[in-house]
Every structure is written in C-alpha cells, then in structure tokens.
Amino acid sequence: MSPQWQVSVDSGRCIGAGTCAGTAPRHFTLVDGRSRSTAERVEPDEDAAAAAELCPVTAITIRDPSGAVIAPEP
Template sequence: MSEEQWRITVDRTACLGSGMCVGVAPSHFSLVDGLSSPRREHAPPDTAVVEAAESCPVEAILVTSAESGATIAPE
C-alpha cells in the first residue's frame, strides 16, 4: 500500500444498530442484519470515518492505521 490506508472494524457483539455511523458515513458503513458493518476493511483516510467512530454510542467502531496499527478513532 503506497498511500495511507485505514482499517475499519466493527465489534458486532457490542453494536446496538443505532445507525449513527451509516448516517454520518454512508459510503463507509451499512447495516447488515440490523448491525453496523464496514463496506470495506481498508479505506483511505476520511474525516467522516472518524466522526462515525466518535459518534458510536458504544464505541463499537475502531479505526486504525493499516500500516502501523495505531488507533485513529475513537480517541
């Protein structure tokens, strides 16, 4: 990967299915069987992904650097 990529994961055991992430970042999240699911495991940096992770009421979304594994969101 030459350009920076983020890894987006959702803890579906913690997810409440509020849909906040889909409302904030519909190009990155969808609801599958009533729970959040990332549309792609890796994505280019996007502030909408950070906003989605920060808006999750149970912090079920984790955004990390695909290269280093460093946590990007939630803070």
C-alpha cells in the same frame, strides 16, 4: 496513494443505532440490525473517523497502517 486505514466493527458490541451509516454511508451499512464496514481498508476519511467517534457504544475502531488507533480517540 495515501496509507489506508483499517476499519473494524465489533458486531457483538454494536446496537444498530445507525449513527455510523448516517455519518459515513460510504463506509458503513446496517445489515440485520448491526453495522458493517463496507470495506476493511479505506482511504483516510474524516467522515469515517467521525462515525467511530459518534458511535454510542464505541463499536467502531479505526487504525492507521502501524496499528495505532485513530478513532475513537483513546
């Protein structure tokens, strides 16, 4: 089992564009017009990282087990 990534969505920043849910539906869903991650920790997945990169307001952050930001790229 590989180290898991921590996925967080800043609900105050999210505008509900839905890009994340469209890019990585296994990892994100829209609830009441805002994105939510389907799990706080996930196996490394390029779709989740892509969703963070594509978020128009950078509301998604993905970190590795050490806490370093994986996406969006700093």
